[in-house]
Amino acid sequence: MYVITFANPKGGSGKTTSAMLLAEQIALSGGRVAILDLDPNGNILGWARGREEAGRSLPFSVHARPQIEDTVGLIDEMAAQADYLIIDLEGSKDQIVTFALSRTDLCIIPMDGSPMEARQAAQAVRLVETTSRMIRSPIAYTLLFARTNAAFLTTDERDVRQEMESNNINTLPVRIARRAPYTRIFRDSVLLAELPDLVAEEMKGKTASVTDKAQKQVASAIENARDYAQAVIDTLMKARAA
Template sequence: MPVIVMMNPKGGTGKTTSALLLAQALSKHSQVAIVDCDRNENILRWQDNRKSLDRPMPFAVLSAPADDAEKVMDIIIEAEDGHDYVIVDLEGVKTQTATFALGRAHFVLVPIKPSSMEISLAGVAVQHIKGTSKVFQREIPFAILLNRTNAAFATHRERELRSQLDEAGVPMVPVTIMQREAYANMFEDGEMIEEMDLNDTPRTKALDNRDAYADAVIAMIQQIEGK
């Protein structure tokens, strides 16, 4: 079963939001587990908030100690048995745990915000992925995921960054995760986007973006598996 790893050695790039949105979308038709390796434990808190309101869990959330690489590996392997997708949310540092998790990955997403500084730091993540590929003697497919983009239109900066990545031959997820209030608010009460008390238009736009992002990721994985 595909293991999808969210990886960027910089914090605050949207790894946890990207992981949670992907799990929500995939759980509509698949058995999904998220392995929370982030010391901030935001996904675990999302789960606790959800349970406190007696909401059913749409997918499994597994806690993994960020400083115990072997234990994280065991948890990922165990999660692969019985789930269609395993999503691993790594903390924003370069660690042995990240290397071990990358070694299990079928696909790696590198979330970044649309800025030149983020592109530069993403290069560190890409080098880590490529270095891990050499260690495990296999290709580890990856793609850059633009996060917190303008919901109204693609800005000049976003278009410029896309052009730079394209010219460098760096794969990108064709759908960006847009800046949506719903994505920030979902952590407060352990909500799925579908459950939020929003007007129809904001909820629909957030759902459409979430699901388009998930569809794009799965299409990339299927294309890789079909090679």
């Protein structure tokens, strides 16, 4: 089982959205996926409950935060159930975060490209490196630019990218842009793959131009998610081969 964790001490970094998009894309490709929601906000758990209440199936299992001392045992037990375990970490330096990182194959650190978030991401990097030294085993990590402008690369993001490259900090080549379909996933407890049909139903009676615009937004979001997931898997395979 591959364990992929998402870490950032700052809320609103796109951490939970990034975890959800990856889980869905892997599940669609046929992989067995489980999510462990360690974030106190419990947005993924809320999403799962919303689907169950609406009578929709879950494409992957979603697990709540265990007792701290049970974390490592739960992760190890999931190896019999899943090919990929995706963990949405809480933002603090709690012991449960360290335990989860100790079982991590790849830690993804989302950030929006601003200097302030770069400093927060640096804290996450230090936590990963500290845990790595503690367990005497390397933990691969990469930065992910999330919640970015879909239309263009901002000056701040370009500068932060250059700084990361100069410090030999790995960054995923694909960005996750800020898109309305990603917000809707949590608002309506839906999957990205369900949106084309939902939008088509909602657009009945609308003009062709309005319908086309709405569907293009969804198509762009799906394409972005697929490219992002592939970049994660490529990075994970390289890390495991190293």
